Amino acid sequence: MASISYERKIPLLTRIRYLGEALGIFILYGFFALMPVETASNLGGKIARTLFPRFAASRKADRNLKFAMPELSVSERREIIKDMWENLGRVFAEYPHLSKLSSRIAVYGEEHLKSATENPTIMVGGHFANWEVYAASAASYGLGLNLVYRPPNNIYVDGLLRYSRRRAGAVSAISKTVEGARQMMSVLKSGGALGVLIDQKFNEGVAVPFFGHDAMTAPAAVQMGIRLGVPVHPARIRRLNGAEFEVTIYPALNIPEAGTRDEKAYQMLLQLHKMFEDWIREDPAQWLWIHRRWKKLKIN
Numbered sequence: 001m002a003s004i005s006y007e008r009k010i011p012l013l014t015r016i017r018y019l020g021e022a023l024g025i026f027i028l029y030g031f032f033a034l035m036p037v038e039t040a041s042n043l044g045g046k047i048a049r050t051l052f053p054r055f056a057a058s059r060k061a062d063r064n065l066k067f068a069m070p071e072l073s074v075s076e077r078r079e080i081i082k083d084m085w086e087n088l089g090r091v092f093a094e095y096p097h098l099s100k101l102s103s104r105i106a107v108y109g110e111e112h113l114k115s116a117t118e119n120p121t122i123m124v125g126g127h128f129a130n131w132e133v134y135a136a137s138a139a140s141y142g143l144g145l146n147l148v149y150r151p152p153n154n155i156y157v158d159g160l161l162r163y164s165r166r167r168a169g170a171v172s173a174i175s176k177t178v179e180g181a182r183q184m185m186s187v188l189k190s191g192g193a194l195g196v197l198i199d200q201k202f203n204e205g206v207a208v209p210f211f212g213h214d215a216m217t218a219p220a221a222v223q224m225g226i227r228l229g230v231p232v233h234p235a236r237i238r239r240l241n242g243a244e245f246e247v248t249i250y251p252a253l254n255i256p257e258a259g260t261r262d263e264k265a266y267q268m269l270l271q272l273h274k275m276f277e278d279w280i281r282e283d284p285a286q287w288l289w290i291h292r293r294w295k296k297l298k299i300n
Helices: 012-033 037-054 056-068 074-104 110-116 133-139 155-168 178-189 220-228 261-282
Strands: 105-108 121-125 145-149 172-175 193-197 206-210 213-217 232-239 245-249
Touching: 012 037, 012 074, 012 155, 037 056, 037 074, 056 074, 074 105, 074 133, 074 155, 105 110, 105 133, 110 121, 110 133, 110 245, 121 133, 121 220, 133 145, 133 155, 133 193, 133 232, 133 245, 145 178, 155 172, 172 178, 178 193, 178 220, 193 220, 206 261, 213 261, 220 232, 220 261, 232 261
Parallel strands: 105 245, 121 193, 121 232, 145 172, 145 193
Antiparallel strands: 206 213, 232 245
16 A cells, blocks of 8 residues: 655544545445456446436536536536546546556557657646546556646545556656645656646646636646756547547647747647647547636636
8 A cells, every 4th residue: 555644734533534535435446446447447437427417516517518618408418427427437446457457558659658768758638538547558668657646635545546556657646736846847857757637727827718718727847848848748548438548649749939938838738728628529528527627607
């Protein structure tokens, strides 16, 4: 099991609550671990599709869908939300099997992964399909990704996530903090590779249009790419059938010649957001609509 950091001072009652939450998650993790990966994925998807559309988070997903894609009908949004929950149920059930998924991934743009084994690289993606597959796909080409992520509040669950990601081939997990930014720079300067998801709201970030509305976005990954001259590759994951996936590593984004570093970073983030929009419109259910991506929703 991954080591757990106790640097944060956590009140006793909160720690007890975290232990209770973690116990339930550990039991489910072990339950799905006993099954073949396809069986676990199918069952996790079926359970989530049946139960979770009734949860309050589904109303948040519906608001986000209506805000981003107002052309969708009520019935279309409902179906997308059911499919989204099915995907998320599969994601959870696949955690114990991340180390086994490499044989279930078709990789396109593999030349970029091979190049990254010898040169510092930044892979940028979002919460599509099973986003944990990034590490497994890279590991199959001998590339150990250093994953940048936002740790959950529950330190015990965080430990389980770190453990699963290491088994999938990730070298390290770097939290989105000031200290984490220093670690990211250190990884790149030493010739390593970063895997970063930038589709969550980051209040201290840059306002970048996403589906026609400003979304606060973390610029650190592209800023580091510009500063160090490191290629920034968009990376997409698609779920095909069950626990089968397709990963596409795209050519590195062009760094604008004119402008300040911040202006260049903004232009690169615009490119990334346009790609994300295209991917989402192609298959909306494969994106995580329960994030509060936009600060304020104004829906007619």
